[in-house]
Amino acid sequence: MAEGLKKKGTVKSLSSLFPPEETQKASERVRDTIAERHEELQQLKSFISDNTNLVNLVRTLPNELNHQIMVPFGKAAFFPGQLIHTNEFMVLLGDGYYAERTSKQTVEILKRRGNILESQVESLKADIQDLKTEASFFENEAGRKDLVEIVEDYEEESSLQEVSKAGDSKADFASSTEAESKGTGNEGDEYARIFSRIAELEKEEEEAEKDEDDEDEENEDDIDHSVNQDSVDQESISCGVDGSKLLPVYQDGSSQDGTPASSKPRFTESSIKPPVRKENVRAPAVTKEEVFVRTSEPSTNSSKAFTGSIVEHTRNLETNPREPSVAHSSKPVSRFRMNRK
Amino acid sequence: MSSSSTLRELQRDLENKANDLSKLQKDVAKNHQLRKKCTIQLGENELVLKELELLKEDANVYKLIGPILVKQDLAEARANVRKRIEYISAELKRLDAILQDLEDEQRSKQETVLKLQQRVQSLQAGKGKAQ
Secondary structure, three states: OOOEOOOOOOOEEEOOOOOHHHHHHHHHHHHHHHHHHHHHHHHHHHHHHHHHHHHHHHHHHHHOOOEEEEEEEOOOEEEEEEEOOOOOEEEEEEOOEEEEEOHHHHHHHHHHHHHHHHHHHHHHHHHHHHHHHHHHHHHHHHOOOOOOOOEEOOOHHHHHHHHHHHOHHHHHHHHHHHHHHOOOOOHHHHHHHHHHHHHHHHHHHHHHHHHOHHHHHHHHHHHHHHHOOOOHHHHHHHHHHHHHHHHHHHHHHHHOOOOHHHHHHHHHHHHHOOOOOHHHHHOOOOOHHHHHHHHHHHHOOOHHHHHHHHHHHHHHHHHHHHHHHHOOOOHHHHHHHHHHO | OHHHHHHHHHHHHHHHHHHHHHHHHHHHHHHHHHHHHHHHHHHHHHHHHHHHHHOOOOOOEEEEEOOEEEEEOHHHHHHHHHHHHHHHHHHHHHHHHHHHHHHHHHHHHHHHHHHHHHHHHHHHHHHHHHO
């Protein structure tokens, strides 16, 4: 899960894989909460209708001097009776307090209560909306194999330079670990990582841009999408074809049990673009195509992507620091852990 | 030999820590519930106070005590409700503090458990390799 880059040990690119069961669990939990909220909403709505019924009743009662009614007596019996004093109500204000009120005053109290209920309904609806977006994340994004999760130490920014100098040999390795990391995750974390990573890479990207203009053009879109949470789907679509094929490959890659197919492309890729150090972090280079897209993303430091990342950047930085705690274990250890999972 | 014993020890340690953690989590959940109750009560009392403030001075106010309605002075009722709100707010604050502490503790425990887990796993991995 963790990878200490050989360079100085100060730089670690940490990536973690959230197993599909976890995502499933998470989405289930979110869905459960949504169901719960819906129940609450239903309850509130029934309260509201009760309230309006009561308002109507209270309003009409004083229309007559008295009403002929059946008075409940015990559980099962009724006897005929009369309602008198039809304009006097004993209203429960809550917590055991009652007040004597006229019909009109009672209606006012009831209306105030109705307003409170309405506001509760509104907040509940907003809540449900939020949860739905969360659920859609788990369903659409978290399970996808073509998204990378990038976890890094906060300090990396300073040490980044070293890494970029460090060069390609590590790149292969890093990219392979990256492959493991892709996929599921906390939405917040994932995006935070991606964004912060992008931001960190900006300097380098400018460099890289020079080298790889052609690729940039192709992949500009990708960056934009990844930057924008809502549009991540589209990104996936673009790589989706590869992704489906790649599934098995990824697994191999993650375990790193010598999968020639997956590893070869990686190497080639890395060798192709030595200057672009970002690919390690960014790219789950599994197939050539995949690698291609991924690697180019970072380099696509087109102004568009740039600005996008800036917007989110600060937020990411905040969330980032807690990542390091996940692990800085040496590579072999991380592999074991992966296997175990 | 020694490695296996340390491994066992670690596992036992991990188990203990995990138990502590789950206990803490239960505590936290309980406190959350209490807090929720308090919040609800606070809301209700604020509602009552609002309504009481809206009443005219000559209105008759009763308090339900057991099975009977006891007539109360309006001013007195207001004072009572206000005091109650104060009390509940204080209670809420207290609960918040407790909850904060508990959650901090929980977080640190979680970390230790995680670390232990990693150690156990790495040990196991090392053993597996050796064999």
